[in-house]
Every structure is written in structure tokens, then in C-alpha cells.
Amino acid sequence: xxxxxxxxxxxxxxxxxxxxxxxxxxxxxxxxxxxxxxxxxxxxxxxxxxxxxxxxxxxxxxxxxxxxxxxxxxxxxxxxxxxxxxxxxxxxxxxxxxxxxxxxxxxxxxxxxxxxxxxxxxxxxxxxxxxxxxxxxxxxxxxxxxxxxxxxxxxxxxxxxxxxxxxxxxxxxxxxxxxxxxxxxxxxxxxxxxxxxxxxxxxxxxxxxxxxxxxxxxxxxxxxxxxxxxxxxxxxxxxxxxxxxxxxxxxxxxxxxxxxxxxxxxxxxxxxxxxxxxxxxxxxxxxxxxxxxxxxxxxxxxxxxxxxxxxxxxxxxxxxxxxxxxxxxxxxxxxxxxxxxxxxxxxxxxxxxxxxxxxxxxxxxxxxxxxxxxxxxxxxx
Amino acid sequence: xxxxxxxxxxxxxxxxxxxxxxxxxxxxxxxxxxxxxxxxxxxxxxxxxxxxxxxxxxxxxxxxxxxxxxxxxxxxxxxxxxxxxxxxxxxxxxxxxxxxxxxxxxxxxxxxxxxxxxxxxxxxxxxxxxxxxxxxxxxxxxxxxxxxxxxxxxxxxxxxxxxxxxxxxxxxxxxxxxxxxxxxxxxxxxxxxxxxxxxxxxxxxxxxxxxxxxxxxxxxxxxxxxxxxxxxxxxxxxxxxxxxxxxxxxxxxxxxxxxxxxxxxxxxxxxxxxxxxxxxxxxxxxxxxxxxxxxxxxxxxxxxxxxxxxxxxxxxxxxxxxxxxxxxxxxxxxxxxxxxxxxxxxxxxxxxxxxxxxxxxxxxxxxxxxxxxxxxxxxxxxxxxxxxxxxxxxxxxxxxxxxxxxx
Numbered sequence: 001x002x003x004x005x006x007x008x009x010x011x012x013x014x015x016x017x018x019x020x021x022x023x024x025x026x027x028x029x030x031x032x033x034x035x036x037x038x039x040x041x042x043x044x045x046x047x048x049x050x051x052x053x054x055x056x057x058x059x060x061x062x063x064x065x066x067x068x069x070x071x072x073x074x075x076x077x078x079x080x081x082x083x084x085x086x087x088x089x090x091x092x093x094x095x096x097x098x099x100x101x102x103x104x105x106x107x108x109x110x111x112x113x114x115x116x117x118x119x120x121x122x123x124x125x126x127x128x129x130x131x132x133x134x135x136x137x138x139x140x141x142x143x144x145x146x147x148x149x150x151x152x153x154x155x156x157x158x159x160x161x162x163x164x165x166x167x168x169x170x171x172x173x174x175x176x177x178x179x180x181x182x183x184x185x186x187x188x189x190x191x192x193x194x195x196x197x198x199x200x201x202x203x204x205x206x207x208x209x210x211x212x213x214x215x216x217x218x219x220x221x222x223x224x225x226x227x228x229x230x231x232x233x234x235x236x237x238x239x240x241x242x243x244x245x246x247x248x249x250x251x252x253x254x255x256x257x258x259x260x261x262x263x264x265x266x267x268x269x270x271x272x273x274x275x276x277x278x279x280x281x282x283x284x285x286x287x288x289x290x291x292x293x294x295x296x297x298x299x300x301x302x303x304x305x306x307x308x309x310x311x312x313x314x315x316x317x318x319x320x321x322x323x324x325x326x327x328x329x330x331x332x333x334x335x336x337x338x339x340x341x342x343x344x345x346x347x348x349x350x351x352x353x354x355x356x357x358x359x360x361x362x363x364x365x366x367x368x369x370x371x372x373x374x375x376x377x378x379x380x381x
Numbered sequence: 382x383x384x385x386x387x388x389x390x391x392x393x394x395x396x397x398x399x400x401x402x403x404x405x406x407x408x409x410x411x412x413x414x415x416x417x418x419x420x421x422x423x424x425x426x427x428x429x430x431x432x433x434x435x436x437x438x439x440x441x442x443x444x445x446x447x448x449x450x451x452x453x454x455x456x457x458x459x460x461x462x463x464x465x466x467x468x469x470x471x472x473x474x475x476x477x478x479x480x481x482x483x484x485x486x487x488x489x490x491x492x493x494x495x496x497x498x499x500x501x502x503x504x505x506x507x508x509x510x511x512x513x514x515x516x517x518x519x520x521x522x523x524x525x526x527x528x529x530x531x532x533x534x535x536x537x538x539x540x541x542x543x544x545x546x547x548x549x550x551x552x553x554x555x556x557x558x559x560x561x562x563x564x565x566x567x568x569x570x571x572x573x574x575x576x577x578x579x580x581x582x583x584x585x586x587x588x589x590x591x592x593x594x595x596x597x598x599x600x601x602x603x604x605x606x607x608x609x610x611x612x613x614x615x616x617x618x619x620x621x622x623x624x625x626x627x628x629x630x631x632x633x634x635x636x637x638x639x640x641x642x643x644x645x646x647x648x649x650x651x652x653x654x655x656x657x658x659x660x661x662x663x664x665x666x667x668x669x670x671x672x673x674x675x676x677x678x679x680x681x682x683x684x685x686x687x688x689x690x691x692x693x694x695x696x697x698x699x700x701x702x703x704x705x706x707x708x709x710x711x712x713x714x715x716x717x718x719x720x721x722x723x724x725x726x727x728x729x730x731x732x733x734x735x736x737x738x739x740x741x742x743x744x745x746x747x748x749x750x751x752x753x754x755x756x757x758x759x760x761x762x763x764x765x766x767x768x769x770x771x772x773x774x775x776x777x778x779x780x781x782x783x784x785x786x787x788x
Contacts, residue, residue, distance in 0.1 A: 108509050124395060171738035242570045243563065257513045257563055265514065266481070 002133055002292070002303060005208040008216050010138035013145040014285070015200065015220030020148070021282035022100050023193040023228055025252075025275060027235070030245045032184055033175040037233035042185035044225030047194025051217045053349050054197065058204050058213065060356045066201040067293040073356050080297060082348065087293040089344045090199060091310065094286030095317035096332065098123060101279035102318065103325045108252060109272060119318050123287075125280065127311040130288045131304045134206055137284055144277045152227070155255065155270055156234070162260045164238045175241075188333070191341035193228075194221060198345050202289035248325075287311060412476035415453065416540035418525030419466075420489035421496060422459065429466030430487075430526040431456045431478060432540060451593055452537040455530045463504040480510045485540040486517050486562065487581070489525040490618065499616035502566055513563040516544050519611045519618065521580035531583055531590040531605055543605055547579050550607040555631040555640040556624070557607045569616055572748050573733020577630070580609045580621060614727040614752065622718070629718030632679060632711060633730050635662035644706050646690040654687035655707055655769070666736050673736050673743060675761040679711065684771045688778040695776040700769045708765040715763050723757040732759060 006014075032039035061069035066086060071079030102119040110118065129137055159165060176184070197217070207213055235250040238257065247253045252271045259265045291310050295303035322328035418430035433454045458470035467478060486505065488498060505511045520528045528543070536542040550557035557579040568576035583590055583603050590603035610627045612620040622630055631637050637660050646652035660681035666673045685694065685703070693699045722729050733751045737744040747755045 111509075121395065168735075168738050172741040175741065239563075240567050240571075243567055252509075253513060253563075259514050266512070 004133055004135045004206050006134060006138040006203075006206050008207065008209050008212045010142060011200075011203070011207055011213075012216045012220045014138055014141045014203070014281070015197065015217065016224045017141050017144060017148065017277065017281040018200075018285050019193050019197070019221065019224035020227060021193065021278040022097050024231060024278055025100075025104065025249050025271075027244055027247065027250050028193075028228060028232055029184065029189045031176070032181055033241050033245075034170050034236060035173045035176055035181055036236060036244075037170075037229040038173065039181050039185045039189055040229040040232060041225060042182055043189035043194055044221060044229070046186055046190040047197065047221050047225065048218055050190070050195055050345065050349075051197055051221055053346075053353055054201050054204075055214060055217060057349060057353055057356060058201065058210075060360055062210055063205055065203075065205055065292065065296060066198075066289075067296045069356075070352065073352050073359065083293065083297045086344065087290055087297065089340065090202075090286050090290040090293065091314055092317065092321075092340070093196065093199075094283050094290060094314045095321060096328075096336075097279060097282045097286065098314060098318040099321060099328055101275065101283065103328065104249060104275055105272075107248065107325070108268070116315075116319055119315055122279070122283070123311050123315045123318075126284045126287050127307045129280075129284050130291055130307045130311070133304070134203065134288065137281075137288060141281055144281065148274070148277050151270060151273060155258075155267075158258050158260055158264065158267070159234060159238065159254070162258050164257060165234065167237055169237050169240045170233060188337050191337045191345055192332070194225070195341055195345035197221065198349065199285055199289045202292060203285075283314075287314060290314070406477060406479070410476055411479040412474050414478050414480050414483045415538050416485040416487060416529050416543075417480075417483055418487040418489070418520070418529035419463070419492055419501060420520075420525045421492045425496075426459050426461055427463070427466060427492070428526070429458050429460065429463070429470065430529045431458075431466075431470055431474075432529045432538075433474070433478070434482075434538060451532055451591075453530075453532070453539065455526075455591065457526065463501060480508065481512065483511065483540075484515055485543055486515055487520050487525040487528050487543075488517065488578075489520050490522065490580075492525075493519050493578075493611065493613075493618035495617075497616035498565070498613070498618075499569060502562060502569075505562055506566055511562075513561065515562045516547070517560055517562060517565050518543060518547065518579050518581045521582045521608050521611070521621070523583050527583045527590065528581055528605055531603055532593065532595045533605065534596045534601060539605065543581055546605065546607050547581070550579075551631075551636065552638045553640070555628045555637045556609065557627075558610050558631065558634075558636065568731075569613075571731075571734060572751060573728060573735075573737050573744070574731035575727045575729050575752070576613045577622075577729050578611045578613065579607060580611050582606055582608050612722070612725055612727055612729055614725060619727065620721075620725050622721070625714045626718055626721055629711075629714030629716075630722070630729065632660075632662060632715050633664070633677060633718060635660075635664075637662075637681075641686065642707055642711060644703070644710050646692065646706075649690055652688070652690040653685065653692070653703055653706075655683055655703070655767075656686045657681050657683040658770070659683075664730070664732070664735060666732065666739055668740060668743070669760075673740065673759065675732055675735075675759060677715065677761060677763045679715070679763070679765040680768075681707075681711070681766070682768045682770055684773065685769055686773065689780065691778065691781045693777055693781060694772050700772075704767045704769055707767040711767065712763050712765045715765070716761075719761050719763075723759065726752050726757055728752055728756045732756065732761075 029036040029039040029043070057069070061072060064072065067083035070083045073079065074082060098119050101122060102115050105118050106113060106115060129140065204213060231251065235244050235254055238254050239247070239250060243253065244250045249271070251274070252268065255267050255271050258267055287310060291306045292303050294300065294306050294310060300306060322331060413434045414431050415434050416432035420428040420430070422428050433456065435450065435452050435454055456470050456473050458466045460466040460469050470478065488501065505515070529539070531539050533539045533542040536545060547557045548559055551559050558577050560576065560578055565576045565578065568574050583605050585601070585603040595601055595603055609621045609623040610630065611618050612622060628640060637657060640657050642655045642657065643651035644653050660679060662677065662679045665676045667676060688694065692703070728751065733756065
């Protein structure tokens with residue numbers, strides 16, 4: 001853990017941009033058809049419930065990052081293994097988002113550039129940021145937050161002005177019935193993007209006002225959920241369900257169809273800016289927690305020295321995880337949620353919480369005195 | 382210190398070699414395509430015609446000079462699919478074809494009728510370079526190449542001329558429909574709506590249209606005209622809507638902006654002209670005895686522009702009579718358009734989509750046979766309200782005074 005503090009507003013902004021990240025670009029909850037926006041909102045509520053699980057864990061160990069308190073809960077040996085698995089998980093997710101980013105860039109703008117070079121250029125920036133630490137990342141995200149919202153507002157305004165929104169496209173909302181919707185929300189959309197908030201268990205201890213964390217977390221999730229839901233609703237209202245589902249990047253198709261007054265058109269750069277902002281924040285957060293986690297588990301004194309090796313591994317993984325974009329997406333839709341997200345985002349945190357609950361109850365009954373001493377000791381580190 | 386310099390050097394190299402220059406294309410390596418025409422030859426292969434902008438000549442004519450050379454160049458290629466056309470054309474073009482400014486795709490009538498348009502648009506939709514807002518037209522009675530290679534006078538690039546003509550025809554007359562690539566594909570995919578695409582033709586001497594002399598006379602020998610709207614079913618062109626059929630269809634689609642409605646008066650044909658200024662068409666499906674019925678209501682406001690009959694417009698009674706007659710005529714046009722669509726078994730109005738939106742359960746049962754069984758039997762009730770707001774800067778027509786003097 002580095003010696004750093006971030007403010008509540010910075011954390012809120014970071015959560016917001018992280019959640020919007022790559023989810024804004026893909027047809028999120030597309031199988032929900034006309035009701036996709038509703039599925040996202042349901043998943044957001046699920047995401048808030050998950051956040052309460054993470055929050056409860058944080059309450060037990062307010063000064064420890066995930067890889068540290070896992071060892072406090074499970075003991076040194078088992079804890080180290082689980083912490084290591086989490087590091088792999090974060091690195092894998094970083095690689096996935098990096099791949100998303102590179103593929104999108106190649107599809108949309110640079111068809112002749114090899115994927116490796118696009119990804120390498122990006123990961124270099126990420127490594128640089130990670131070396132600078134969490135405070136720099138938080139300040140950067142403050143800047144991006146303003147830019148992102150200006151982009152969002154102007155793009156919504158242009159969409160409305162060009163008269164492309166046909167609310168009829170959103171009818172019938174219940175093309176998929178309610179039970180199916182809830183199922184979809186809790187089997188897919190909750191994990192991506194809302195459940196990925198688990199990485200923030202590695203960042204929460206830096207918050208300088210932990211008493212406000214609950215509000216910040218719920219606020220960040222709710223705001224990003226509403227934005228995502230709204231964007232998807234606009235996508236469908238403009239493009240219709242068929243086209244939205246057929247588009248790799250519905251938002252790009254939407255932006256390309258904007259035509260205001262015969263000259264305000266071809267605004268593809270909007271999409272690329274959103275891609276850069278979202279991709280950068282998301283990859284950097286994942287890489288950062290992978291680096292601090294590794295340093296924490298293997299007792300490395302200077303975490304920033306790990307940025308290069310970890311970044312390089314992420315770069316290589318991002319190239320080899322799939323041979324084509326369709327394969328990459330298919331993995332992300334079918335295998336990753338069930339076999340990777342579900343255990344890491346839900347099962348392990350819940351188990352940890354249950355163990356932590358019993359452990360701390362015993363402690364607080366018998367060793368009230370001892371616990372405070374222990375806490376003081378950890379802080380001293 | 383040394384290490385820092387090395388890092389700096391590496392970063393400088395990195396930013397120079399990896400930021401965007403990789404995929405650069407200089408302007409003089411690009412051939413900017415403004416229109417694409419797609420025809421079919423006797424062997425059933427596709428023939429593509431690419432209209433490429435000649436930048437020097439377009440700019441020259443803007444400054445008042447130039448005009449000695451055509452502002453467009455035409456290249457042709459044969460192939461079995463759209464991308465093959467592109468790559469085969471490269472044997473003739475010295476530059477890379479750049480499609481981001483292609484505003485128009487012209488489909489030959491024979492392609493639309495015999496092969497259908499279903500298998501044409503994927504390459505256009507998939508490419509990030511090609512625009513979703515590209516307009517689509519059908520070359521009616523001529524080959525797509527005739528339309529693409531025609532030189533035009535006021536708009537130097539004929540793709541621009543075609544697009545503007547369709548837009549103004551839709552606005553002034555309601556006889557054409559502006560439709561882009563994205564909407565066409567949307568309608569092709571939808572089971573509750575079929576596409577409509579405007580027709581365009583070249584009238585006149587079809588051997589001289591690609592020569593510069595064509596633009597050197599005030600009365601061009603070959604001039605592209607908007608003609609009618611093509612009706613599609615299962616991706617194939619099956620019928621053309623002209624005149625009142627087209628207008629009636631546009632009324633139902635709520636796409637009338639300004640149009641002139643002419644009515645007969647006491648045996649005199651087209652004696653009164655009424656110009657619509659604003660209008661709103663509402664289409665609502667309602668279930669009756671387990672069957673849907675479409676309720677279409679139109680509310681139009683406008684002015685009287687021409688009266689060649691002795692009608693006293695100064696009195697409200699005269700106006701009301703005209704309003705009633707106008708409503709009757711518009712209603713008839715709309716009902717005829719609906720009947721024709723039902724005869725063609727092609728739901729060009731998107732009634733199916735409306736029923737899908739409002740009665741999803743019924744739609745699920747009838748989606749499969751919508752076009753062939755349910756839509757042709759669908760009942761529709763049209764109600765038209767017309768309001769005359771103003772009559773120009775005269776009240777009574779002078780014809781009324783002439784008649785009085787004669788007596």
C-alpha cells in the first residue's frame with residue numbers, strides 16, 4: 001500500500017468513469033431487446049447489493065486492501081493463494097479491456113495497424129500513470145469526468161436536435177417478460193460492469209473520509225447505471241433493436257447517423273474520445289490494483305517498479321486471449337461471467353464476509369482489548 | 382541522468398512512430414467517391430460505376446473560372462459482389478477509393494427487380510468508412526450508370542443534384558421519399574415494414590449525358606429527374622407509385638411537408654390549388670373483435686394559392702365547401718394508397734410495427750403471415766380534417782367579377 005489519500009469526490013468520479021468504461025461502447029444487455037434499459041437498471045440494483053457486501057468487508061478491515069485482509073481472514077497460507085488468484089483476475093480483466101480497446105480502435109480507425117502496436121502504445125501510457133500512483137490517477141479522472149459529461153450532454157443534444165429519436169422503437173418494453181429480464185440482469189449484466197466494482201476493495205482504504213464511502217459507492221453506481229441505461233435507451237430509440245444488436249458498437253453507429261442542419265455530421269471522433277477516456281481509466285485501475293496487489297502479497301518494497309513487468313504481461317495476455325474479435329466477445333459473454341466473475345465477484349466475497357463475521361464476533365466477545373491492539377499494529381505498518 | 386535521457390528518447394520515438402502515422406493516407410493518394418451505381422450485366426454479374434470527384438474542377442467552377450473539364454470522373458468494374466467491384470476498379474484508378482464522402486448509392490432497376498437488394502448492402506453497412514446516412518435511389522427505366530455519369534449544371538457533382546432534387550421533391554410535392562442506407566436496412570430486416578425507395582431517371586438524349594456539352598446549354602439534353610417511389614417486397618422491387626398514389630402514401634406516412642392539393646370545381650379540372658403548410662398524421666391500431674383496425678387521422682392546415690373558379694372566398698361558406706372537398710380528395714388518395722399496398726401485399730406503412738408496439742401478443746401470433754395474409758385484409762379508417770387559414774393577398778378571385786360584368 002502506498003502512502004496516499006484521495007478525496008470522496010475523486011473516488012466517486014473514479015467509480016463513475018470505471019463503470020462507464022467499456023460498457024458504454026457495447027450493446028449492453030442487448031438480449032433484453034426493447035427493455036434493455038430496464039435490465040440495466042435491475043442489474044444496477046443488484047450491483048448496489050453487491051457493493052454492500054464489499055462495504056461490509058471494508059467495515060471489518062478499513063485499513064487493509066483486499067489482498068491484505070484476505071490473509072487476515074483466511075490465514076497466511078490460504079489467504080496468500082486467494083490473494084494471488086485475485087491478482088490474476090485483475091490482470092486478466094485489464095487484458096480483456098485492453099483487447100476491447102485495441103480491437104475497437106483497429107475496427108473503427110486504424111485497420112492496418114497490428115493489434116500489438118495499438119495495445120502497446122496504450123499500455124505504455126497506463127504504465128506511466130500506474131507508476132505515478134493513485135493520487136495522479138484520481139486527479140486525471142477528475143479532468144476526464146468534466147470532459148466525459150460535456151461530450152455526453154452535447155451528443156444527447158445533437159441526437160435530439162437531429163430528430164432521430166423515435167420512442168416507438170422502445171415499445172413493447174416487455175418484449176422479453178419480466179422474469180427473463182431479472183434472470184438476464186442477474187446472470188450477465190450485474191457482473192459486467194457493476195460487479196467489477198470489487199477492484200475498488202483495493203482502493204477504498206485510500207479514501208480520506210471513510211464514513212462517506214457508502215454514499216459515494218451507491219451514488220457512483222447509481223449515476224453510472226442511469227447513464228448506461230439512458231444511453232442504451234437512446235441507442236434503441238434511434239437505431240431500433242435489430243440494428244443495435246447487429247452493431248459491434250451501437251454508440252458509434254448512433255453518432256455516425258447524427259446529421260444536424262446538413263453540416264454537423266461525421267462526429268466519429270466523439271466515439272473515439274469516449275473510447276479513450278473509458279478505456280484508459282478502466283485499464284489503469286485494473287493494472288494499478290494488480291501492481292499494488294502483487295507488491296502486497298510478495299512484500300515488494302517499491303510497488304511502482306512492478307508496473308513494467310505487470311504491464312508487459314497484461315499486454316501479452318491481451319494479444320493471446322483470443323484469435324479473433326468474435327471469439328473475444330463470445331468468451332466475454334458466455335464463459336467469463338459464469339466461471340470467472342461469479343466466483344470472484346460474488347462467491348468468494350460472500351464466504352469471506354461470513355468468515356469475517358464469525359471471526360470478529362468471537363474476537364469482539366472475548367478479546368475486545370486484543371482487537372484494538374491488533375488494529376493499531378496494522379496501522380503502524 | 383543517462384537513464385532518464387534514454388527513457389526520454391524512447392518515449393519520443395514511441396510517440397513519433399506509433400501515433401496515427403501508421404495508417405496515414407495523403408490527400409493526393411485518395412480518390413474521393415461521391416456516388417456508387419450498381420447494375421447487372423447479361424451474365425448476371427454486378428457492374429459498379431464509381432463517380433469520383435475531380436477536386437480541381439469543382440473548386441475552379443466555384444471561383445467562376447474552370448468548367449472546361451468535367452468535375453467528376455467515372456470508373457466502371459465488374460464483379461460478383463460489392464467489394465469485388467471496388468477491388469476490380471483498382472486496375473483503372475491510380476488512387477485508393479475513399480468512401481467516407483459517398484452520399485449516394487444508385488441501384489439499377491433490373492438489379493432491384495430481379496436480384497433484389499437484400500444481398501447488396503452488407504459491405505456498405507459493415508465498412509466503418511461508409512456512412513449510414515448515405516441516400517439510396519433506384520435508377521428507373523435507365524441503368525444506374527446513366528444516372529451516375531450524367532453531368533449536371535448547377536450542382537457540379539451529380540450525386541449532390543440527385544440528393545437535393547429528391548429532398549425538394551419530397552418537400553414541395555410529396556412525390557419522392559428521402560431514405561438512407563440505415564433506414565433501408567432497418568425496413569428490410571423488420572417483418573412489420575417494407576422499404577420504399579425513390580426512383581430517379583435521366584430524361585433526354587442518353588448518349589451525351591457524360592459529355593461536357595451537356596452542361597453548356599441552358600436546356601440540358603439529358604437531365605436527371607425524380608420519378609415516383611419504388612415499392613419493395615422481400616427485398617425485390619415490385620411496383621412504382623406515381624402521382625397521387627405516391628402522395629397518398631406520403632400522407633399516411635406523415636411525411637408530407639408542403640404539397641399542393643388540387644381539386645376539381647363544378648366540372649373544371651384542378652380549379653382550386655391548396656398548399657399544405659403543416660400537417661400531422663396519427664396512426665393508431667385498435668383491437669376490434671380480436672382483429673386490429675387502423676385508425677388514421679390527418680389534420681392539415683394551409684392556404685389557398687390559386688382559384689380558377691367563381692367561388693366567393695370572402696364568405697366562410699365558400700371556404701368550408703373547399704375544406705370539405707379537400708378532405709374528401711386527400712382521404713381518397715390515402716385510401717387508394719392503402720388498397721394498392723394491400724394488393725401488393727407489402728406493408729410499406731409500417732402498420733405491422735405499430736401493432737408489434739401496441740399489441741405484442743397479437744403480433745407474435747401473426748408475425749409470420751403478416752404481409753401475405755393479415756395485412757391485405759387489414760381494415761383501415763381514414764379521417765381527414767383540412768383547415769384553410771389564409772387566401773393570399775386577395776379575397777375573391779377576379780374571375781367572379783368577370784362573370785358579373787358579363788351578365
